[in-house]
Amino acid sequence: MEFALKSPAFERGARIPVRHTCDGEDVSPRLEWTDPPALTRSLALVVDDPDAPVGNWVHWVVFDLPASARILPEGAPKDASLREPAGAIQGKNDFGRLGWGGPCPPPGKPHRYFFKL
Known part of the structure; x- marks a missing residue:
């Protein structure tokens, strides 16, 4: 099986629910993944928005996730x-804060959010 x-909380390509944004409770969504590749010792997660006006914007960083x-x-x-x-x-x-910082884009064009593990 491919690592996934x-x-x-939402389907791939769908809007992130308001609960997880600055317009809601700004709580991190539950994330689930399949078995990582063999010999993986730990994982890191980065969630970012490449469409931010200032360039790539990081919303969440988690590292040392146990394999x-x-x-x-x-x-x-x-x-x-x-x-x-x-x-x-x-x-x-x-x-500038620890943990999840939910989507909070300025009005205008839609933004994409990439969850990378």
């Missing part, structure tokens, strides 16, 4: 260290 990442992990629960706390999955660490986003 998805969210039960055994298969989910990031909805509503990850905005702390450096995560309890679930244990050992994962969040970096600062381009809003």
